[in-house]
Amino acid sequence: MSLAESWDRYAVGSTPRRAENANGDTTWLNWTQYADHGPNEALLGPVAGRRVLELGSGSGSNLAHLVTLGASGLGVDIAPAREAVARERWGDLPGLEFRTVEATAFLSRTDRTFDVVLSIFGAVWFVDPETLLPLIRARMAAGGILAFSHLPAGSQRPRPGRAGMRHDHSPSTWERLLTGHGFTGASASVIDPPEGRTVGTMLVRAVAP
Template identity: 80%
Template sequence: MNARGDATWLNWTQYADHGPNESVLGHVAGRRVLELGSGSGSNLAHLVTLGAVGLGVDVAPAREAVARERWGDLEGLEFRTAEAAAFLSETDEAFDVVLSVFGAVWFIDPETLLPLIRARMTSGGILAFSHLPAGSRSPRSGKEGTRHDHSPGVWERLLADHGFADVSVSVIDPPEGEAVGTMLVRAAAV
């Protein structure tokens, strides 16, 4: 249950109700939040019920339709169908928080995406994203594209090179009985 008593959640990992909560992002009330790869909208809806103003961007029109059906009546929440890099290149909106849970940051070349994200963030804003740890599965090409499974050190360098500081990278252990953890990365825009 969130602050309003609604059954919403934020899952950084691939396992329901496992790992840290929204506190990774700091205080979200009154902040403009962008989720890149918002899927069904559940993570972003949770943040909006805590007082954030949220925009979810997903490349799949079907995902936007599901998100609108599920969360469309939630004030302060909007969904759009767009490819993340194209959206960031075309918008003039600024965001205090950008998150991506197994989303765009994992699938788009960071040399392309990170400068676009940083350009749309307010100073001191938070970028947080999660994906499988490097080496936990082989990169895949084709219809889904290549996944950018970088090591913690590579993510630290990439983020620093593109205007982020206070970078923290951790691997969340999987729950008992599961084999693969989740890499969680957090950085502040400077």
């Protein structure tokens, strides 16, 4: 089974995001694996008028939220089922598009630049940073923001393929990797889980100078 087929099978079995969050909002950005927990899009700064790329866009809900705030958004995901779900739910939203393509393949071929690149439990967790980070950096506008989240090192969560495909790094290692690939202001930390849960969320941010 190919990697795309594995992810597609995983996608088909995923539970869709609910229609509203606890505040009654119909769109929102969620960095963590827990509903109604953690920071919002403020981590990215103002997004109106900015070009946003999401690597591993899933059902498109996080990216759609940024588009409702005035951004233009492109989401790429390796699983065809993800694009189908995203288009069904968000296809009528102007300024938003989705493509089925592997992240490094897209970044290697596109000539577009982006002001914001995000990955929420997405490609940054699963692609070797020595390969992916230079590709991201090359497609980012000056002053652009890269932000991503994933489970902390040592956490367990079923995913397609081998567990070793995940790139679980400590905050200090992420900061070193980002700085080494030309990013500035790199910061990484683990968001504490909500009460009653034990696993936090790694959240990383850096700037393309």
